Amino acid sequence: SAVISQKPSRDICQRGTSLTIQCQVDSQVTMMFWYRQQPGQSLTLIATANQGSEATYESGFVIDKFPISRPNLTFSTLTVSNMSPEDSSIYLCSVEAPGTSGGVSQETQYFGPGTRLLVL
Amino acid sequence: QKEVEQNSGPLSVPEGAIASLNCTYSDRGSQSFFWYRQYSGKSPELIMFIYSNGDKEDGRFTAQLNKASQYVSLLIRDSQPSDSATYLCAVVTGANSKLTFGKGITLSVRP
Numbered sequence: 001s002a003v004i005s006q007k008p009s010r011d012i013c014q015r016g017t018s019l020t021i022q023c024q025v026d027s028q029v030t031m032m033f034w035y036r037q038q039p040g041q042s043l044t045l046i047a048t049a050n051q052g053s054e055a056t057y058e059s060g061f062v063i064d065k066f067p068i069s070r071p072n073l074t075f076s077t078l079t080v081s082n083m084s085p086e087d088s089s090i091y092l093c094s095v096e097a098p099g100t101s102g103g104v105s106q107e108t109q110y111f112g113p114g115t116r117l118l119v120l
Numbered sequence: 121q122k123e124v125e126q127n128s129g130p131l132s133v134p135e136g137a138i139a140s141l142n143c144t145y146s147d148r149g150s151q152s153f154f155w156y157r158q159y160s161g162k163s164p165e166l167i168m169f170i171y172s173n174g175d176k177e178d179g180r181f182t183a184q185l186n187k188a189s190q191y192v193s194l195l196i197r198d199s200q201p202s203d204s205a206t207y208l209c210a211v212v213t214g215a216n217s218k219l220t221f222g223k224g225i226t227l228s229v230r231p
Contacts, residue, residue, distance in 0.1 A: 001166075029218055030144075030224075033218075033219075036158075041223070042208060042222060042223040042224050043164070043208070043221045044221075044223045045218060045219070045221075048216065048217075048218065056216075092163055092164075096217055099166060099168075099169070101168040101169045101170075101176070102168060102176045102177060102178040103179055104176075106152065106169055106171070107217065108154065108166055108169055109166075109217070109219055110166065110212075111156075111163040111164050111165070112163060113162070113163050114162075114163045
């Protein structure tokens with residue numbers, strides 16, 4: 001598994017401003033992911049962030065709105081730019097790390113604690 | 121469009137009963153299947169994964185996979201009130217490790 005921390009844990013922001021969310025993991029990992037979970041909804045993948053390459057964005061998400069940095073193998077940031085109330089959500093980072101289930105090992109995704117964002 | 125469906129729920133069972141959570145997926149190329157538990161206000165935590173047809177047991181949890189029917193389920197034996205949470209089914213298709221999540225099933229275990 002992996003121990004993941006996120007900063008900030010929550011924030012209240014004004015529309016039109018930007019917020020940068022940090023994700024730190026306790027071991028070196030190749031793949032990191034950023035998700036959004038809107039109230040009462042499931043998780044939606046925003047982008048995949050691999051060290052040394054540009055982030056890969058999912059349909060409906062663009063770099064200008066959600067720029068991502070991945071400067072090393074233990075850290076990534078997601079910026080939510082020019083925020084509107086529709087951006088109010090929980091933002092989660094995850095990493096791919098070895099996991100064990102029923103005696104079998106496989107690469108699995110582990111999630112950070114999330115950042116709760118409210119945009120007024 | 122690759123979809124993961126969790127249409128049943130919310131589910132309520134008495135303490136000690138078996139809870140059965142179901143999930144179907146649309147992409148026959150899907151390779152790995154995961155169950156996550158999410159308590160209210162918390163992030164998802166991995167319960168177990170499965171990638172071969174059949175049953176896989178881990179403690180009180182059993183995952184069942186039927187690739188022909190594109191169906192994966194999670195059984196929770198001897199359900200406890202602490203099992204009350206939302207259970208998310210997630211599927212990996214392709215080599216890029218991307219997870220597609222279902223909308224989740226909320227389980228309530230009555231004392």
